[in-house]
Amino acid sequence: MRFVDEYRDPDLGRALAGEILSLVEPGRHYKLMEVCGGHTHSIYKYGVDDLLPGNVELVHGPGCPVCVIPMGRVDDGIALAHEPGVIFTCFGDMMRVPGSDGSLLDAKARGADIRMVYSPLDALRIAKQNPDREVVFFAIGFETTAPSTALTLKRARAERVENFSCMCSHVTIVPPLRALLESPDLRLDGFIGPGHVSTVVGARPFEFIPADYGKPVVIAGFEPLDILQAVAMILAQLSQDRCEVENQYKRVVPYEGNLRALEVMAEVFELRPHFEWRGLGFISHSGLRLSEAYADLDAERRFGVPGVRVADPKACQCGEVLKGVIKPWECKVFGTACTPERPIGTCMVSSEGACAAYYNFGRFAREREVV
Amino acid sequence: MCLAIPGQVVEIVDEERRLAKVDVAGVQRNVNVGLLDGNAGAGVAAGDWVLIHVGFAISKVDEQEARATRDLLVRMGADYEQELEELKASVIE
Numbered sequence: 001m002r003f004v005d006e007y008r009d010p011d012l013g014r015a016l017a018g019e020i021l022s023l024v025e026p027g028r029h030y031k032l033m034e035v036c037g038g039h040t041h042s043i044y045k046y047g048v049d050d051l052l053p054g055n056v057e058l059v060h061g062p063g064c065p066v067c068v069i070p071m072g073r074v075d076d077g078i079a080l081a082h083e084p085g086v087i088f089t090c091f092g093d094m095m096r097v098p099g100s101d102g103s104l105l106d107a108k109a110r111g112a113d114i115r116m117v118y119s120p121l122d123a124l125r126i127a128k129q130n131p132d133r134e135v136v137f138f139a140i141g142f143e144t145t146a147p148s149t150a151l152t153l154k155r156a157r158a159e160r161v162e163n164f165s166c167m168c169s170h171v172t173i174v175p176p177l178r179a180l181l182e183s184p185d186l187r188l189d190g191f192i193g194p195g196h197v198s199t200v201v202g203a204r205p206f207e208f209i210p211a212d213y214g215k216p217v218v219i220a221g222f223e224p225l226d227i228l229q230a231v232a233m234i235l236a237q238l239s240q241d242r243c244e245v246e247n248q249y250k251r252v253v254p255y256e257g258n259l260r261a262l263e264v265m266a267e268v269f270e271l272r273p274h275f276e277w278r279g280l281g282f283i284s285h286s287g288l289r290l291s292e293a294y295a296d297l298d299a300e301r302r303f304g305v306p307g308v309r310v311a312d313p314k315a316c317q318c319g320e321v322l323k324g325v326i327k328p329w330e331c332k333v334f335g336t337a338c339t340p341e342r343p344i345g346t347c348m349v350s351s352e353g354a355c356a357a358y359y360n361f362g363r364f365a366r367e368r369e370v371v
Numbered sequence: 372m373c374l375a376i377p378g379q380v381v382e383i384v385d386e387e388r389r390l391a392k393v394d395v396a397g398v399q400r401n402v403n404v405g406l407l408d409g410n411a412g413a414g415v416a417a418g419d420w421v422l423i424h425v426g427f428a429i430s431k432v433d434e435q436e437a438r439a440t441r442d443l444l445v446r447m448g449a450d451y452e453q454e455l456e457e458l459k460a461s462v463i464e
Contacts, residue, residue, distance in 0.1 A: 008442070037374060038374075041450075045447065064373065119425045119463060121427075122428050144424055148427040149427075200429065223443050251436050351373075362463065
């Protein structure tokens with residue numbers, strides 16, 4: 001049992017592994033999807049799947065916010081960054097995501113004023129310090145991050161910071177899950193629900209999964225023991241013919257979520273009719289834009305963006321990785337043409353992306369197994 | 372930006388703007404605590420532990436959970452160090 005000695009409570013780790021073994025039916029194959037990039041990272045880093053029986057397979061879902069941004073959106077960002085007088089701000093993870101003609105980092109090297117920020121509030125400060133410039137914040141992320149952008153926009157409004165605007169690329173977690181459940185090429189037995197997103201949205205939004213699709217969901221924390229326990233809880237539901245939303249991460253996730261965060265999101269954002277996801281295509285009501293009340297802070301309205309759709313590179317199989325149809329190492333360009341240093345696909349960019357997580361941790365174990 | 376990192380509230384520095392100084396592994400920076408105003412047991416005070424994401428406290432946690440999360444992050448290595456570097460460069464006012 002590789003790695004289990006590094007767990008916070010190795011004995012509990014072994015006990016959970018034993019419990020999982022006792023819950024699986026021999027001859028049945030179980031496919032469980034973890035939705036959050038943080039889970040993917042922990043699974044590879046701590047070799048969680050090594051502790052699972054061979055017939056329990058973990059597949060990695062579309063839960064990394066950087067990985068799901070399509071190339072066209074990066075191109076739109078770069079176009080905005082080249083507008084005269086603009087200071088374009090974004091999270092560090094976003095800088096290296098390839099567009100059709102290079103990344104934001106490449107655009108910065110060519111002279112665009114692009115600055116990495118830790119927080120949207122840092123972007124707002126830059127706007128206040130540079131009143132003669134237009135400061136655009138490229139907002140990405142699921143419901144974990146969207147309330148922070150919303151509060152920042154409320155602050156900008158309250159302080160009348162008129163040279164600040166937001167290019168909103170926030171996405172919501174439920175529509176892609178529904179799309180995956182409707183997808184004919186993927187049969188899943190249950191979901192390990194996302195921890196941090198659920199601190200905001202709570203458990204209720206996931207109830208359609210047992211109700212409409214008859215699959216268990218267990219919201220889980222990020223320690224390897226959390227993930228093992230969530231797997232055991234899902235398998236227990238399956239063995240008892242139950243399916244419901246359970247919360248393994250009660251110590252952080254309240255059932256009703258964060259009411260203040262949901263309230264500010266509802267005030268500042270509205271759902272887009274559809275939004276394009278990397279590799280998954282257009283998904284209805286899956287992305288957020290600024291509501292009419294905040295339209296004057298919407299960078300897309302203030303400047304106009306090209307909004308061109310760019311097909312993913314042919315060699316890149318991020319879409320299949322994001323849907324859990326193939327494993328990272330099954331992609332044709334994994335680790336050869338596509339590496340964390342020179343990524344072709346988004347899954348190789350962020351350390352939470354399945355490909356980068358596997359490249360950094362998993363492949364060594366696999367190579368050992370092959371030898 | 373994907374990480375949520377634990378920190379301890381040192382003091383509320385701006386009541387109106389909902390800013391608190393937090394200590395994250397010895398680094399003291401301002402974060403916004405306005406998202407914690409809604410639920411039962413609302414608001415934060417000096418000594419509370421919170422999970423911080425992109426400059427905002429997104430949930431209150433107890434000390435044991437905060438320490439366990441920090442240990443997990445420390446073992447992650449480069450990603451946590453990167454997050455701390457980005458936090459150090461942050462000036463929220």
